[in-house]
Amino acid sequence: MPSILPVGDPAPADGLLPAEGAASSATRDLGLYVHVPFCRVRCGYCDFNTYTATELRGVKQSDYSGQAVAEMRFGAEVLRASGVADRALSTVFFGGGTPTLLPSAQLVQMLHAARDTWGFAPDAEITTEANPDSVDARYLGELAEAGFTRVSFGMQSAVPSVLATLERTHDPERIPLVVRWAKEAGLEVSLDLIYGTPGETLDDWSRSLDAVLENEPGHVSAYALIVEEGTKLARQIRSGEVAEPSDDLQADMYGLADARLADAGFQWYEVSNWARTPDQRSRHNLGYWLGHDWWGIGPGSHSYVGDTRWWNVKHPAAYAQRIAAGESPAAGRETIDAETRELERILLLARVRDGLGLRSLAPEFRQEVAGLIADGLVDGPAALRGSLVLTLSGRLLADAVVRRLT
Structure with missing residues (x-):
């Protein structure tokens, strides 16, 4: 979720959608994305809409779950008033930021509110992202007991020097622990990687793939590092402090990942995603690619229903103010022709x-x-x-x- 919002039309305070949004809605799945915009530290490559404790300016992280629940209830009323078909949620995805910086009870509160507001399809997929250093066995067990089915760990690399360049704080030796705890809790596991970090070699990348395969997840995501304007990494590259990622090396890394994962029984199902079986694909992300509907909760979140796309105000303080007033938190929207x-x-x-x-x-x-x-x-x-x-x-x-x- 990039931090720069698009330019669009004004969004009405009541959030009502154009009549076109209801057309054929019963034939599409409905997903829910919950953005948790908090991080312990800001990674140098990241341009997502996230905030550390010192950047919150007058709002409290502990209040966020209640605000998100309020937007869920507001969203359900908007969909009903707009004539959109009443559907149970097929997928729920908590992303960020670092959702697991919040106490597990707050994630559970939001999940239960989503269930009470929309209901869940019988086979609903419910995922949270997590940093390896933000969870333990008890935390993961509490999520599984509450109904989460899947966890996506931001592993990024198994090589300490690469993690240091990315400013990731976890110890790569913690990956086997969190994967084991998640599996023991009954959660499906995805490991998420980034390749092409400045200074990363093909041997480094091979070590990371070795570590992934040793942990036997059901799903792997691997994304090429993109240098976003305005990030610390972009400034470091401009000043010559670090080298710009090589397109040719990134292509070699992608080819190596695809070959290694295929040999281990994974099949690619989207350019940057591989799963052992069709059932282990990320159905939430497939909903985006297949053009289904989703409501995005939280500061900077994007939503898409029918041919209407909208995005919420960026800062948690502005978001909290809109929610407290009972107004749509949308900053703008567009109708797709x-x-x-x-x-x-x-x-x-x-x-x-x-x-x-x-x-x-x-x-x-x-x-x-x-x-x-x-x-x-x-x-x-x-x-x-x-x-x-x-x-x-x-x-x-x-x-x-x-x-x-x-």
Whole structure:
């Protein structure tokens, strides 16, 4: 969740959605994202909308769960008043920030409020992100007992020097402990990695992959480091203090990850995500890529229902003020037109292994597929079966593929 908000239209204080938002809503899943905007320290590469204790300016971290619950109730009323179909939540995802900086009782309070407000589908997936140094066995057990089904650990690397460059505070030797505790509690485990950190070598990256595979998670995410403007890391690169990440090295790291994970029984299902089985995919994130609805709770959170997208005010103090007044915390919104909707559909589904059917493309763009196969970017046998599936090279050049299809 980048910290810079888009520019859009004013959002009404009552939050009501255009009538178009109700169209076909019964055919789409509904997910809930809960942003917990607190971190113990700010990592130098991160541009997410997060705050350390010294940056909160007049609001208390301990009040946040009650504010989030209030927005949940407000959101349910908005959806009903806007004529959107009443649906139980298919997925809930607590992200941040570091959700597990809050006491487990506060996460449980928000989860139970979500259940009481919307209800959960029988097989609802309920995930929280966690830093390895922010949980213990008791904490994870309390989450599992309350209904959480999945935990996504921000491992990032197993190499201390790489973690130091990223300004991550956990000890890599803690990873086996938290994974074991999560599994003993009955939680599915994802390990999240970043590759291409300045100074990271291919051998460093191989060590991190070794550590991941030794811990036998059900899911792995691996994202190339992106240097965001305004971050400490961007300033360090500009000053020459650290080297800019190498695109070629990042491509080699991605290829190594894909090969190692495939050999271990993982299958890629989205460009940056691998799972051992289809049941271990992140259904919450798939909801984003497949164009389902979601309501985002918290400062800076984004929501999407029908063709309406909106985003909340950034700072926790401004958010708290809106919630206390009983008003929508939205800072702005936009309604997606047909052309933008089609562009986004292709952009997102092309990244998903089994997402984009060729028949859904306009005829002039279907003609591009043969060239993409010849260029080694799209899998030929899958195309004959009617699906656009990126090859390894195509995943590395996914944006270029999309440009040829739109």
